[in-house]
């Protein structure tokens with residue numbers, strides 16, 4: 027009976043991440059140690075029963091400048107990402123699109139966004155409601171997921187969210 031009651035309580039998740047992608051991203055950030063790792067999150071914006079949710083189904087990366095506490099794509103890296111995406115889905119009618127960013131903070135602690143992170147994510151071209159930002163630490167194994175939401179005053183903020191890891 028208890029199980030049934032829990033199932034009936036409606037829980038709305040807004041971000042679904044393919045399990046394999048989450049695993050790949052963590053492995054990628056391990057490979058980049060001691061530096062930060064950086065990748066674009068790829069997926070779909072979906073509508074189900076009037077609610078928008080995000081599905082993360084892939085990731086791409088390219089050349090990026092990296093240190094132990096920073097990472098940013100070079101212009102070549104941005105082109106690398108576009109090319110990788112178009113080559114991976116050449117004939118797709120509904121190809122997945124960039125839906126946010128992943129990066130790591132390899133400090134061995136619980137990761138938090140820096141002020142620079144926040145100013146990057148909340149502004150163009152990333153600052154769109156629904157976009158997802160993942161921060162992970164390959165040493166402490168934290169994997170935290172945030173989503174851009176609209177604030178009452180019309181601004182944007184990054185909300186920490188619960189997410190679903192799914193497999194196909």
Ligand SMILES: [Zn+2]
Pocket residue numbers: 129130131139140143
């Ligand atoms: Zn950061």
